[in-house]
Amino acid sequence: MINDDFWSRVFFCSLIIILIILIIWFLLFIFARNWMKQLHGKWFQLSDHTFDAIHYGGMAIYKIGILLLNLVPFLALYLIRNS
Template identity: 35%
Template sequence: MDIKKLTDFFMWCTILNAGFLIYITLMCVFFSNWIYQVQSKWFPISREVFNIVVYAFIGLYKLIFIVFFLVPYLALLTMQ
């Protein structure tokens, strides 16, 4: 596999994961009450715990996105 294909692969991974991160963040900002209502029907969870879990999920996803997709893509761009 050449560096061009690898760069294209990480470019698309970065775009798709960034889009998913933005989508999840916007859903949690604008539809937080609705998401909580749906989830609390399935799992007995308080609002405070729900907020912590959502905040931790978004933070962990952002960290994984940066480390495993954005940084390799930027490194490959730098190498070209």
């Protein structure tokens, strides 16, 4: 049987990886926005406002997913293990 320590490590490693992905996405959006818009412009005709809204909304949904699917279970296991 797999113990709580294993799952805590799984959630922690997963949390680190997906936070790195979010940071890379944010940095690309800030510093390489024109390149990203040009890349997406090959497939979609998006205005600047729509492009920004899609990425801002995508990052918001991604952060909510991080909180609900990784951070909360990690904290729950941590609290259970240390109580």
